[in-house]
Amino acid sequence: MAIPHIPCLRLGDPYVSLNQIEVNDYRDGAVKATVSQVNAGVIRRDLERMDEARAALCKFSTAELIAIGAKAGEIFLNGEVQIGVDGETQSPGQYIETLSSTSGLPHVMVKRNMDKIHYALTHMDVVLNGLTRGIDPAILDAGVGEQFGTQVCFYPTSKALGLVMPSNSPAVNSLWLPAVALKTPIIMKPGRDEPWTPIRLIQSFIQAGCPKEAFGFYPTDYEGAADILNRCGRALIFGDKSTTDQYANNPAIQIHGPGWSKILIGDDEIENWRDYIDLIAGSIADNGGRSCVNASAVVVPKYGREIADALGQKLGPVKPTTVDDPEAKLSGFANPKMGEWIDGAIDADLEEAGCEEMTAKYREGDRKVVTDGGTYLRPTIVYCESFEHPLSNREFLCPYASVVEVPQAEMLNQIGESLVVTAITNNEAFQANLLASPLIERLNLGPISTMKISWDQPHEGNMFEFLYKRRSIGMAA
Amino acid sequence: MSDLNQKVQEAKAQLDAHAVEIVKWHFSPETGSPFWLDWAKEAGWNPAEEITCFQDIVAKFPHFQDEWLRDLPNEIWRPKAFEGQPFSIFETGGTTGMPKQRIGWEDYKIDYSAFSETLSDEHFPRDHYWMMVGPTGPRRLRLAIEHLANVRGCSCYFVDLDPRWVKRLIASKQFDQARAYMDHVIDQATTILKHRSVSALFTTPKLLEAMAERKDLIKAGIKGVFCGGTTMDKQYTRFLVEEICENQIGFVPTYGNTLMGLARHRPFGADNDYSITYHAPQPRAVLRVVDPKQTENLVNYDDWGRVELTTLTKEFFMPRFLERDEAIRRAPWDDDPWDGVAEVRPFGAMEKTIVEGVY
Numbered sequence: 001m002a003i004p005h006i007p008c009l010r011l012g013d014p015y016v017s018l019n020q021i022e023v024n025d026y027r028d029g030a031v032k033a034t035v036s037q038v039n040a041g042v043i044r045r046d047l048e049r050m051d052e053a054r055a056a057l058c059k060f061s062t063a064e065l066i067a068i069g070a071k072a073g074e075i076f077l078n079g080e081v082q083i084g085v086d087g088e089t090q091s092p093g094q095y096i097e098t099l100s101s102t103s104g105l106p107h108v109m110v111k112r113n114m115d116k117i118h119y120a121l122t123h124m125d126v127v128l129n130g131l132t133r134g135i136d137p138a139i140l141d142a143g144v145g146e147q148f149g150t151q152v153c154f155y156p157t158s159k160a161l162g163l164v165m166p167s168n169s170p171a172v173n174s175l176w177l178p179a180v181a182l183k184t185p186i187i188m189k190p191g192r193d194e195p196w197t198p199i200r201l202i203q204s205f206i207q208a209g210c211p212k213e214a215f216g217f218y219p220t221d222y223e224g225a226a227d228i229l230n231r232c233g234r235a236l237i238f239g240d241k242s243t244t245d246q247y248a249n250n251p252a253i254q255i256h257g258p259g260w261s262k263i264l265i266g267d268d269e270i271e272n273w274r275d276y277i278d279l280i281a282g283s284i285a286d287n288g289g290r291s292c293v294n295a296s297a298v299v300v301p302k303y304g305r306e307i308a309d310a311l312g313q314k315l316g317p318v319k320p321t322t323v324d325d326p327e328a329k330l331s332g333f334a335n336p337k338m339g340e341w342i343d344g345a346i347d348a349d350l351e352e353a354g355c356e357e358m359t360a361k362y363r364e365g366d367r368k369v370v371t372d373g374g375t376y377l378r379p380t381i382v383y384c385e386s387f388e389h390p391l392s393n394r395e396f397l398c399p400y401a402s403v404v405e406v407p408q409a410e411m412l413n414q415i416g417e418s419l420v421v422t423a424i425t426n427n428e429a430f431q432a433n434l435l436a437s438p439l440i441e442r443l444n445l446g447p448i449s450t451m452k453i454s455w456d457q458p459h460e461g462n463m464f465e466f467l468y469k470r471r472s473i474g475m476a477a
Numbered sequence: 478m479s480d481l482n483q484k485v486q487e488a489k490a491q492l493d494a495h496a497v498e499i500v501k502w503h504f505s506p507e508t509g510s511p512f513w514l515d516w517a518k519e520a521g522w523n524p525a526e527e528i529t530c531f532q533d534i535v536a537k538f539p540h541f542q543d544e545w546l547r548d549l550p551n552e553i554w555r556p557k558a559f560e561g562q563p564f565s566i567f568e569t570g571g572t573t574g575m576p577k578q579r580i581g582w583e584d585y586k587i588d589y590s591a592f593s594e595t596l597s598d599e600h601f602p603r604d605h606y607w608m609m610v611g612p613t614g615p616r617r618l619r620l621a622i623e624h625l626a627n628v629r630g631c632s633c634y635f636v637d638l639d640p641r642w643v644k645r646l647i648a649s650k651q652f653d654q655a656r657a658y659m660d661h662v663i664d665q666a667t668t669i670l671k672h673r674s675v676s677a678l679f680t681t682p683k684l685l686e687a688m689a690e691r692k693d694l695i696k697a698g699i700k701g702v703f704c705g706g707t708t709m710d711k712q713y714t715r716f717l718v719e720e721i722c723e724n725q726i727g728f729v730p731t732y733g734n735t736l737m738g739l740a741r742h743r744p745f746g747a748d749n750d751y752s753i754t755y756h757a758p759q760p761r762a763v764l765r766v767v768d769p770k771q772t773e774n775l776v777n778y779d780d781w782g783r784v785e786l787t788t789l790t791k792e793f794f795m796p797r798f799l800e801r802d803e804a805i806r807r808a809p810w811d812d813d814p815w816d817g818v819a820e821v822r823p824f825g826a827m828e829k830t831i832v833e834g835v836y
Contacts, residue, residue: 018712018750039713041686045720 003168004084006195008036008219009202010046011053012212014085023193027103027336027373032102035195040224042186046216047231050159050310053185056211062137065181066124066158071117072201073121079201083196089202096395099170099196104136104332104374106323109288113171117201120174120455124181128457131178131464140182144473153473158252160185160216161467164225166238167191167396168290169336172256173201178463180205180214187216187232190226192373193334217350228246228254234466254461258395258417259292261450264299264434266425267408273300274308276424276447280307283313283422283450285379288331292418293442296395297410297448298401304405308358315379315399316362317374320371332374339375342396346380354385358403360404387414412437421448484814488759493530495760496789497649498530502654508558509809512549513794518761531763535773538796541826543736546577556564556791560745569735570791572644576615579735585617587626588738588758593702595741596629599675600701601752604630606626610666610680612708615725616727617735620706622679628815630807634673638684663687672698681706682717689721708822714751731755732821736795739784739790743817752805762786764818765807775816778808784818800824 007014017036024031057065075081083090090098096110120127128137135152139145161179165188166172178185190198202215218224229235229247230425236254237244244257251463263280265273283295300307320330333339346367358381359365369376379399384392390400393416402408406414412433415421422444425433433441446449503513504525504713504817517524529803530532547556551566564580569646571577613619613635615627626633646655666688675698678685688694694702702722709717709730723727732755733739740755740762757764766782768774776782784802788795803825 019710037712039716041713041716041720044686044690126767 002029002084002086002088004088004090005086006033006035006199006219007085008038008042009212009215009217010042010204011049015042016085016406017285020111023102023195025102026193026332026336026375027101028103032098035219037219037221038224040220040227043216043218043220043224043227044231046218047160047187047227050185050187053160053211053213053216054156054183056213057180057183057185059211060183062128062181062183065183065210066128066137068208068210069124069177069181070122072204072210073440074233075204075207076121076201079204079207081200081207082172083199083203088300090196095200096194097183098476099194100323102193102196102334103170104166104216104334104376105288106321106325106328108328109331110170112287113169114222115167116171116453117174117177117197123455124178127178128464130163130455131462140330140468144475148162149251149307151255151473151475152240153471154468155352155471157467157469160187160220160232160234160377162228162232162235163188164228164235164237164239165189165191165194165219166196167193167248169195169287170197171291172238173197173329175256175463177201180210182464182467184234184365184467185214187218187228188348189218189220189227189228191238191385192219209312226281242426257294258296259294260297260393260395260417261295261420261451262291262297262299262317262418262422263295264415264421264425265301266413266427266430267426269303270301270303274310277310277314279447279449281311281423284311284381285315285318285399285448286403286451288329290331290397291452292395294399295401295420295422297393297404297415299404299406299411299415301408304403304404305356305358305383308356308403309383312358312360312379312399313364315375315381316359317364318379319365320369320374320376322372330376330378332371332376333376333397336375338397339368342398344379344398346382346391346400350382350388350391354389355391355402357381358382387416397462397476411441415439417441420444422446422448422450423443478603481809481811481814484811486808488809488814489531492760492763493532493683494535496531497528499714499789499791499812500534501525502791503556504596506557507517508555508556508791510554510794512545530784531787534796535765539786541774541795541798543798545581551578551580554793558791559697564613565617565620567735568615572641573576576646576772577735579617579793581617584633584790585621586624587790589621589759590628590738591758592741593625593628594737596697596701596703596729597727600729602700603629606674607631607633607677607679608636608666608669608675609633610636610662610678611638611802612640618733620633626677631770632671633679634675634749635661636669638662638681657682659687662693663691667692670699674698677703679703682709682713683707684720684813685717695723695725699726701729703729703731705731705733709753710820710822711751711753714745714753716748718746718751733756734800736793736798737764740764741813743812748808752765754807754810755821756815756817756818757786758812759813759815761790763789765816766818767799769803772797776806778806781805783824783828784821794805 007016015037019037021033021297022031071425079091096107100107100109134329161184236257244255247253251408318329321328366376382391382402384402384404392404417439420442424447486601503509567579568576609622623633718728730742730753738758740757743754745753765785766776767785769783784804786798800826802821804821807817807819809815
């Protein structure tokens with residue numbers, strides 16, 4: 001198959017830039033696609049045309065857009081989709097294979113991510129119902145109406161939804177999907193190594209009947225990304241702490257950085273810790289340990305060393321297999337230097353007293369391994385005596401977690417901000433404190449994997465409340 | 478011999494003769510400058526006798542050190558022939574510390590009068606008004622642009638931008654301040670456009686873009702834009718031509734600086750993917766694209782190398798100065814039958830981030 005060129009999309013129209021980059025196989029560097037890179041001015045020009053884009057979406061009702069989204073979900077999962085500017089198409093199998101070859105995710109994980117996106121698209125009515133707390137879609141179309149016995153009126157907060165996407169987790173694309181049904185155009189900078197999921201999704205939408213004007217796809221540079229974030233009105237950014245910190249105080253920009261998700265076990269359940277080892281190990285290592293909802297710390301009142309050892313026994317032997325192995329657990333690094341950096345950073349901090357790596361003795365070999373030309377990091381569990389240790393509250397792009405001993409009464413004072421907390425406890429007072437904590441974005445009460453997503457619940461902010469505001473309304477009878 | 482080959486040979490002969498004349502001028506006690514006369518004494522050879530062609534300059538002179546222009550007094554560069562004539566002082570650099578200074582009398586007028594011949598009356602109408610939006614201050618460019626406008630019977634409005642301040646803002650990550658400063662500059666420019674009739678602009682690509690975001694330049698009466706100062710890669714050039722100038726405003730990119738003068742571009746467009754090639758105003762200045770590791774050697778045509786500038790005027794002799802730019806070496810063309818430099822960008826741009834700023 002010829003190497004496809006993925007163009008920029010300007011209100012849905014393909015635009016081939018004179019600047020292009022290659023997307024390469026993470027193992028042998030083979031070119032899988034070339035991608036147009038546009039200068040920031042192109043984006044700024046197109047942002048002036050967002051009224052056209054919104055008008056194209058507003059020709060459809062919310063219900064119609066939900067139906068189009070469901071159709072797009074089927075095309076995304078099962079269909080042949082155009083990705084190249086010269087009409088090159090991509091089957092679901094090719095999508096899995098290609099994304100795997102450039103991201104390092106094994107096929108089984110790509111497929112799992114694909115299923116998540118498909119689910120979100122085909123259950124958009126449920127998602128929107130959760131986000132809007134049951135607002136009738138017809139009210140969103142009219143902008144005003146009566147619900148729950150009162151007048152409600154909503155107006156859009158932005159001309160478009162800006163997206164600066166990551167390269168490491170295809171399923172995060174599910175976060176922007178509600179915007180289409182909410183009649184908000186998309187202005188996206190895809191991740192450097194992951195144009196595949198965004199372009200496949202956009203083309204699936206267009207193929208399903210969504211107006212092409214709704215989609216701006218702009219592989220671009222730092223200046224372009226900054227314009228997307230600052231000029232759309234509302235935007236999402238994915239990145240590490242140093243990237244996202246710049247936008248921490250900007251309410252128009254929703255930050256998706258490290259999750260620092262955690263599992264807490266209360267005093268009342270700690271004697272049963274062995275029952276939860278599988279759940280904890282899954283929370284740490286599922287999806288290759290790369291998600292913000294993967295647990296990166298296990299906080300327990302006692303038995304910390306024993307729990308860390310049990311996790312070490314379970315996860316330590318995990319090693320890379322072939323990309324098409326249905327049992328594959330680890331992802332390779334698209335950029336091997338990232339793997340080397342993480343490996344070095346963990347080793348450097350292990351030098352500091354007050355911790356012990358518990359996976360090393362079960363691993364038989366180094367943490368960093370190169371298999372079939374791909375660089376991998378094997379799971380790492382570190383017992384830390386306290387949250388003072390630099391490895392106690394860290395998140396890396398691999399299966400990594402600390403196990404930290406903290407008295408139950410001190411846990412909420414010490415865990416810091418956490419995207420997901422699974423609290424294994426039946427203690428009502430502790431549960432009440434957890435429910436009242438402003439540090440926890442999503443709370444699972446009971447033995448629920450941190451990886452479990454509820455589509456009708458907000459994730460790192462409510463997309464409806466982000467894109468719409470309620471206005472006070474008075475109407476003459 | 479083809480026409481082009483013939484022209485190349487003639488240009489080479491003209492350059493050789495000019496090089497000999499200029500070197501004799503600067504290294505003769507009757508006409509030369511104290512700097513070069515002292516330099517020759519220390520070097521132990523006499524360029525006035527030993528330079529017989531341009532290639533001799535490449536073979537016998539080391540690279541010009543631009544620190545000399547910062548550290549030494551201005552008058553050391555004055556050729557004896559200009560004694561008693563006050564000079565203009567033009568600066569470059571100076572974001573921190575002492576800037577580099579070049580002195581001059583008429584060079585900029587000669588360079589820009591010649592450049593005027595390359596501009597079309599359609600896009601740069603005579604007897605009208607120009608506006609320069611960009612670095613004025615102690616720069617040669619400010620006088621040069623006014624002279625260029627005057628040569629064409631035009632007068633010129635000026636809106637200043639201090640690039641030293643912008644570079645400092647960006648280096649200290651004060652991006653909001655940099656943006657505010659650029660807005661301040663654009664406010665002034667659009668105010669002029671609103672209240673005065675202007676047909677030609679000289680500005681930088683970023684400022685042009687910012688002006689176009691605030692004002693429809695075609696409706697404002699702009700017919701030609703003369704642009705330079707920062708990198709314009711192929712995509713960016715295409716964007717400026719197709720979307721900012723909407724293929725209606727004449728877009729004239731230039732490459733130049735205080736030390737050289739002004740290099741003109743040769744025709745570009747969709748058929749050559751908007752690759753801009755510049756040609757120095759030879760024989761007064763010579764641009765070579767050299768192997769960065771073996772700078773006496775040229776790179777092959779269509780290969781990347783570092784830009785080396787030699788300036789050869791009676792006011793200023795500057796042999797083999799290594800610019801902080803890299804470019805693709807291009808073959809001669811009919812109108813300028815000597816090497817060109819294409820797709821100029823900061824030296825090492827592919828390896829490191831270069832602060833070029835919002836201007």
